Amino acid sequence: MKVHIIGGGNLGVSIALGLSKFSPENQVTITRRNTSSILYLEKLGATVSTNNIHQIQEADVIILTIKPYQVDTVLAEILPVISNKIIASAVSGLSIENLQNKIGTANSAIRIMPNIAAQFGASATCIAFHEKDKDKAQDVVSLFQSLGTAPIIDEKLMDAATVLAASGTAFALRYIRASMQAGIEIGFDWQTALAISAQTVKGAAEMLLEEKVHPEQLIDRVTTPQGCTIAGLNEMEMHGFSSSLIRGIKTSLKQIKG
Numbered sequence: 001m002k003v004h005i006i007g008g009g010n011l012g013v014s015i016a017l018g019l020s021k022f023s024p025e026n027q028v029t030i031t032r033r034n035t036s037s038i039l040y041l042e043k044l045g046a047t048v049s050t051n052n053i054h055q056i057q058e059a060d061v062i063i064l065t066i067k068p069y070q071v072d073t074v075l076a077e078i079l080p081v082i083s084n085k086i087i088a089s090a091v092s093g094l095s096i097e098n099l100q101n102k103i104g105t106a107n108s109a110i111r112i113m114p115n116i117a118a119q120f121g122a123s124a125t126c127i128a129f130h131e132k133d134k135d136k137a138q139d140v141v142s143l144f145q146s147l148g149t150a151p152i153i154d155e156k157l158m159d160a161a162t163v164l165a166a167s168g169t170a171f172a173l174r175y176i177r178a179s180m181q182a183g184i185e186i187g188f189d190w191q192t193a194l195a196i197s198a199q200t201v202k203g204a205a206e207m208l209l210e211e212k213v214h215p216e217q218l219i220d221r222v223t224t225p226q227g228c229t230i231a232g233l234n235e236m237e238m239h240g241f242s243s244s245l246i247r248g249i250k251t252s253l254k255q256i257k258g
């Protein structure tokens, strides 16, 4: 497929890098106004351009990875030269209905919510679309399945998916940072503490994904009666570990909904 990514920033670049590594059969074009920091993508086979309409007529999928306030400017540029295109938008808070109204019925609006782990083929990309675009959406689903998992969700959960799956990357990293800081306090240098903390989180996630059980079942295997784990967990919960995470996620959701 020919994939045209408009907005070569944090997310756009992670998708381009992921595609170059995990599905190199796709031809990727990626644009931004100042391309100096992403020209290296050309060495990986992508076309880098400042021109949003460069070869856009040939694209099978157009991916929007721009900020919400940049959408109208970009659409004003591309709409006069495209028709019958699939536009997959990762723009947070932009509904399918709003996007469809902006792009007209000649094009299909698909909503995607990847995260920056797309670069490592490990994104959880939630995808939503209207029934009329079901067939066309399959191309987008396949594309993002090559970059991790790509669950199809009801659009009403898209803001929740943004917080859980996209912001969630930052939340998970903050846990790892805190664990690393504790690791330094109990004797490790930061590099060793980070390596141990990150691998431990990866291992815990792999067990959950493999065994498909409730986390508490695995926690039970670790918490020896009268042992150090339950003592640590109870102290963390006393200081609001789970509740602060839940409150943070709900606050992020409120921020999107405005």
Ligand SMILES: NC(=O)C1=CN([C@@H]2O[C@H](COP(=O)(O)OP(=O)(O)OC[C@H]3O[C@@H](n4cnc5c(N)ncnc54)[C@H](OP(=O)(O)O)[C@@H]3O)[C@@H](O)[C@H]2O)C=CC1
Pocket (backbone or CB within 6 Å): 006, 007, 008, 009, 010, 011, 012, 031, 032, 033, 034, 035, 052, 065, 066, 067, 068, 070, 073, 074, 090, 091, 092, 113, 114, 115, 116, 166, 167
């Ligand atoms: N970062 C993340 O983890 C995630 C982000 N998102 C959503 O993705 C979108 C992008 O986020 P993010 O990548 O973090 O933002 P960035 O600011 O890193 O990327 C946006 C890019 O768009 C480019 N851009 C701006 N105007 C234009 C234009 N007219 N034509 C072409 N390119 C343009 C900018 O480059 P230049 O100024 O050089 O043009 C910039 O590199 C947002 O809507 C965000 O909510 C969704 C999921 C995860």
Ligand SMILES: O=C(O)[C@@H]1CCC=N1
Pocket (backbone or CB within 6 Å): 092, 162, 163, 166, 167
């Ligand atoms: O923080 C943000 O608003 C964007 C959307 C999800 C991740 N980054």
